[in-house]
Amino acid sequence: MKRVGLVLTEDYKLLSVAALLEVLETANKLVLEKGQTAPFAIAMYQLPTQLENGEVTFHGYTIQSIAEETGVLDVILLPAFTTNDIPATIGKNLAYIPWLQQQYRSGAEVASFCSGAFLFGASGLLNGKSATTHIDSCAAFARAFPEVKLKPNETVTADDRTFTSGGSTSLFHLIILLVQKYCGHEIAIQVAKLFAIDMDRYQQSYFGTFRPNYTHNDALVSSIQEKIEKRFHQIENLEEVLGDVPASRRNLVRRFKLATGIPPIEYLQNIRIETAKRHLEQSQLSVSEIIDKSGYTDPKSFRKVFQKVVGMKPLEYREKFKVR
Incomplete structure (x- = not known):
């Protein structure tokens, strides 16, 4: 016993x-x-x-x-x-x-x-x-x-x-x-x-639901978060967001990860995937349309990241969680 x-x-x-x-x-x-x-x-x-x-x-x-x-x-x-x-x-x-x-x-x-x-x-x-x-x-x-x-x-x-x-x-x-x-x-x-x-x-x-962390009190990191969240569907390269920040790329990535728990590229991915999940749950948009609205240009890349982050394919997610 x-x-x-x-x-x-x-x-x-x-x-x-x-x-x-x-x-x-x-x-x-x-x-x-x-x-x-x-x-x-x-x-x-x-x-x-x-x-x-x-x-x-x-x-x-x-x-x-x-x-x-x-x-x-x-x-x-x-x-x-x-x-x-x-x-x-x-x-x-x-x-x-x-x-x-x-x-x-x-x-x-x-x-x-x-x-x-x-x-x-x-x-x-x-x-x-x-x-x-x-x-x-x-x-x-x-x-x-x-x-x-x-x-x-x-x-x-x-x-x-x-x-x-x-x-x-x-x-x-x-x-x-x-x-x-x-x-x-x-x-x-x-x-x-x-x-x-x-x-x-x-x-x-x-x-899971990605919830950005804003409790770190790092104004520089907060400004980067804001740029990513507002422009996620337009960003082609992170240099568009980080290029004008007065710090080295290496130190900036380290500082961002320390404040939010993840590096900037993963933060961008999570914002995009959360957007895709919401469309899959709440809209009748096709997966191709959702890919475009989420900021991806390569369907293969989108499906790969979605599977990695969410643990299932986009259509499987829609079938499981779509609001009826």
Whole structure:
């Protein structure tokens, strides 16, 4: 039996916690029905200060304090957060980090779900390892934790004893992976069918929306962003945008990437692809017309970049996301 610790962090997302519990409890039930021992001993954990000011039980589980002697857990689960102010939320949860580090050093596996990766990243345990998070939070994650090998398009990552999942329903893919690891393929398939989980979805890129970062307070970079966003459909060469900027090309690209998380050419590509996605979702324009409106002159180049950024072909995207 594996000891699983589900951490009820400050600002945890109830849906994330409930989904994790449902899957683990279902796996236990299915194994018990076979006359075997339940695979997971589930426990809830919080900071002492949380327990002083809140509930001491959750869904029939007694919440335990991380300050108590609990021994080494087999798996620790970090749910998603409800807040958009991730730095503030990490500040509220800093007291978890020494406990997470000690548990990991002692042999525990640690898994984060969606934005829970930010607490995982803050612990330093992901440094040098692959990780993912919600596709729309990847740029912020990359800026905050440059030593982590971020895989923004991946639904799930597994690297040594660390596991992460992408946004929202990607949670199910990671928890199913853990069920498969500890309960076997047959139970994992049964759980996947009960929750209608597509076990073959490996990418989350087509769920993403490119949101330019303007919070860097670099006026020079902001001016370049503005030029790209206004003239993306006309730009033939980035020198049209960067040529009159009083800085060397190399330093400018470095400064732009430091501020926004991506280089100027990728920024231009993302603006163009977001434009194409909107037309595919909301208009009856042909792909050729959309290519022209997005600023591309070479259809082959457009399709290649679209596939790379979005994870599917333009017509597949239209079929999946067109507003009916």
